[in-house]
Amino acid sequence: GERNYSWFSSSDFYSSLGLEDFPSVGDISGTEEDTESAILYGTLRGSVVGLRYYTGIVNNNEMVALQREPNNPYDKNAVRVNNVNGDQVGHIKKELAAALAGIMDSKLAVVEGVVPYGAKNVFTMPVQMSFWGREENREAVVDQLKKHGFKLAPPLKGKFGSKWISGRAGPSYSAPVHAAVQLTTEQLKSEFDKLFEDLKEDDKTCEMEGAETVGTLLLPHQKQALAWMVSRENSNDLPPFWEERSNFYYNILTNFAEEKRPENVRGGILADDMGLGKTLTTIALILTNFQDGKPLPVERITNDNPECCKLLRLSEWLQGTIRFLNFYFALNVQSVEKKYSDDGPRATLIVCPLSVLSNWIDQFEQHIHQDFNVNIYVYYGSDRSKDPSVLSEQDIVLTTYNILATDYGMRGDSPLHRVKWLRIVLDEGHTIRNPNAQQTKAALNLEGHRRWVLTGTPIQNSVKDLWSLISFLKLKPFTDREWWHRTIQRPVTMGTAGGLGRLQSLIRSITLRRTKTSKVKGKPVLELPERKVLIQHVTLTEEERQVYQSVKEEGKAAISRFFSEGTVLAHYADILGVLLRLRQLCCHPHLCVNTSSSFSADNKTPEELHETLVNKMKLVLSSGSDEECAVCLESLTVPVITRCAHVFCKPCIFEVIRSEQPNAKCPLCRNGLRVEHLVECPLEEEIDSSNGKKSDQEWISSSKINALMHALIELRRDSPNAKCLVVSQFTTFLSLIENPLKESGFAFTRLDGSMAQKKRVEAIQCFQSSQAGSPTVMLLSLKAGGVGLNLTAASRVFLMDPAWNPAAEDQCFDRCHRLGQKHDVVITKFIVKDSVEENMMKIQNKKRELAAGAFATKKPSASEVKQTKINEIKALIDL
């Protein structure tokens, strides 16, 4: 049910159309083995030579990595052999290297090695090689080998029993087994769910009080989390899969051994559900565990030292961006510097998405005891300090993934990367799930021993997503993708026996996860009131229906044409536009007056073309299709639009163009791409394409507004004190609703993305107030505010229009259905009968099913993906 669903959040418009799986999208990274379709061609015995020249040692049955060395001065075919630690063991004998070089360079196969025996040899040792690749390359690989006089031994089938299938380096020149029975999606999923059952492990149920600097009382589950985090930071346990043997340490997955004790990560993944207080727990950790369980030393503000004032923090919000300036009194700076100058690192770095930056600031203000002076620096904005020592002197530095990536981009001069941090916290850590994204590389290269990932959804789509997180945590040997892939990812995705078990023990040892339904001492973590979702159908008036039908027929005709021309993807923005207009018409006829349809972009001046593109981009961004870049799968931060009207992150699409030059193609539709054709658009917090000039139009009602007003008035009659949220994706619609609210004498307030921070805070405080005469209605735009937004005063929600992404709706509902809610929450969704809205609901449901089965092993084929996508567009517009 719900708890598992929240682990997966693939859902967005792209996935509903199957676009994120569009074959060409995956080609971008290129180098990586395609896990889903890689098979084992066979094995080959070869030899490693030149052992005496290198220091790298191996054990019998230890995995080794084969690495091309094209610049070797003696042989351009050279292939070096490294042990798990990355130390060179030797080279592949030259005749064999000559055969491998071509195969490896052209990426026809991935070649993996295991040294079966002879590890103690002085001059040469045998190596058992496995060749993995896609079926269509098998013949080419076999031919290539044959040319050099080598022949693959067929992969051994599962007849050797589970020990061989386990994927260990094992006694196995028996390669593990593509013939192993694959688990069904359902089996995999239920296996995976077990990861988080049975959390009564002792080390996770101890409680710990926060230091006195923590100004808020922690709930029991937060005290548990604090105790767990502190113990993770202070303990010296071995990392998972390592054993202490007589005088060395042994990795049971790769059979690698070393004398040096492998360091365990002083951190882990806090994967609690949203709303359980990951932020508060992290603040408590920072304040409570500075060194050896001692609290962070901070200035106490007392009557004796009035001149040592609390830092004056001045926050200033400009156009949705944040300037956060710290003013120090000279005295203060000195005393702070003196106190810590001879210690090691003391600053904690917190990286978060921009959307939750303000939430962190709020939470600091709320949870750091007011009598204490904690130095917090918000490293954001163009005036951020380039001096690393300014950062290292802080207690806490807060920044965003984008700043992190931008700074890292200007090589060598990133202050964030020059500081040795006491602790690094990645909030919404799944942000770095794409190993090729700049922000991931930037995060992996931060320095600091205590490393934490906060996320409610560590796995977005597949096990693959975990690698970046594990690598960030610096867990040996997984920091290198090859070992992660060979020991965990491939066994899991191939359903190899023991694979899931390994993943399980790995995750368990570094993760704490509680859901809203988890229990502490027999009691639910959070005792939340019930939450009910009602669907209220709305029937359009005759007049409304007529307008709707005519727009629908026009759009349908256009889309049919795209289908027959085979240009569906090229007209992506146009199709979204048609659907958007239909969705707007379901709400109110005035919403879509301004979006004229222009299906032809030909014969335009560059200026007109530019404007058309910007408009298309705004359309894509505002259509609720969940602004996500198809390259990195992240939310768009610096969106650019291509001439073919597809929107990507600027750095992502630049990377595509750079790597594919000179003939780069759009990842979505394979049209030509050129840097000079890309159009940039500043991402405002909220873009509403329909912000037409309603002032010169006479106000009229609509069926949906009538339905809403009817419900509101009924609610006021039955429970006059009940407060409610009226939610829409269209801020113009919210404006239209203001009218009848005033007429019927409702006190209301409003919160949308375009409002300045100060006004937001006012609106929220005003609405949350229980004073007589305080507003009972809040007009809320669906995506306004970060995850932290707390609107628990409301116990009713009216969702005026459905979102593409059910998760976006859920997140919105959670703003009132969260800690502090005292009443049952009733949510009413208004859905127009026989309309695109009903179709969207169907797709939402499909999406929930899809998310539930997101652990699928089998990737649908390109044609299946295409068919699904086409079916869904057809379903949306009743084609």
Added chain:
DNA sequence: ACCGCCGGGTGCC
């Protein structure tokens, strides 16, 4: 002897 055979020097790519 434009060979065989011996035994020392030597050794990845």
Added chain:
DNA sequence: ACCGCCGGGTGCC
């Protein structure tokens, strides 16, 4: 490397 290979020394029985 307790190998192979190289190339110099050597040469009936």
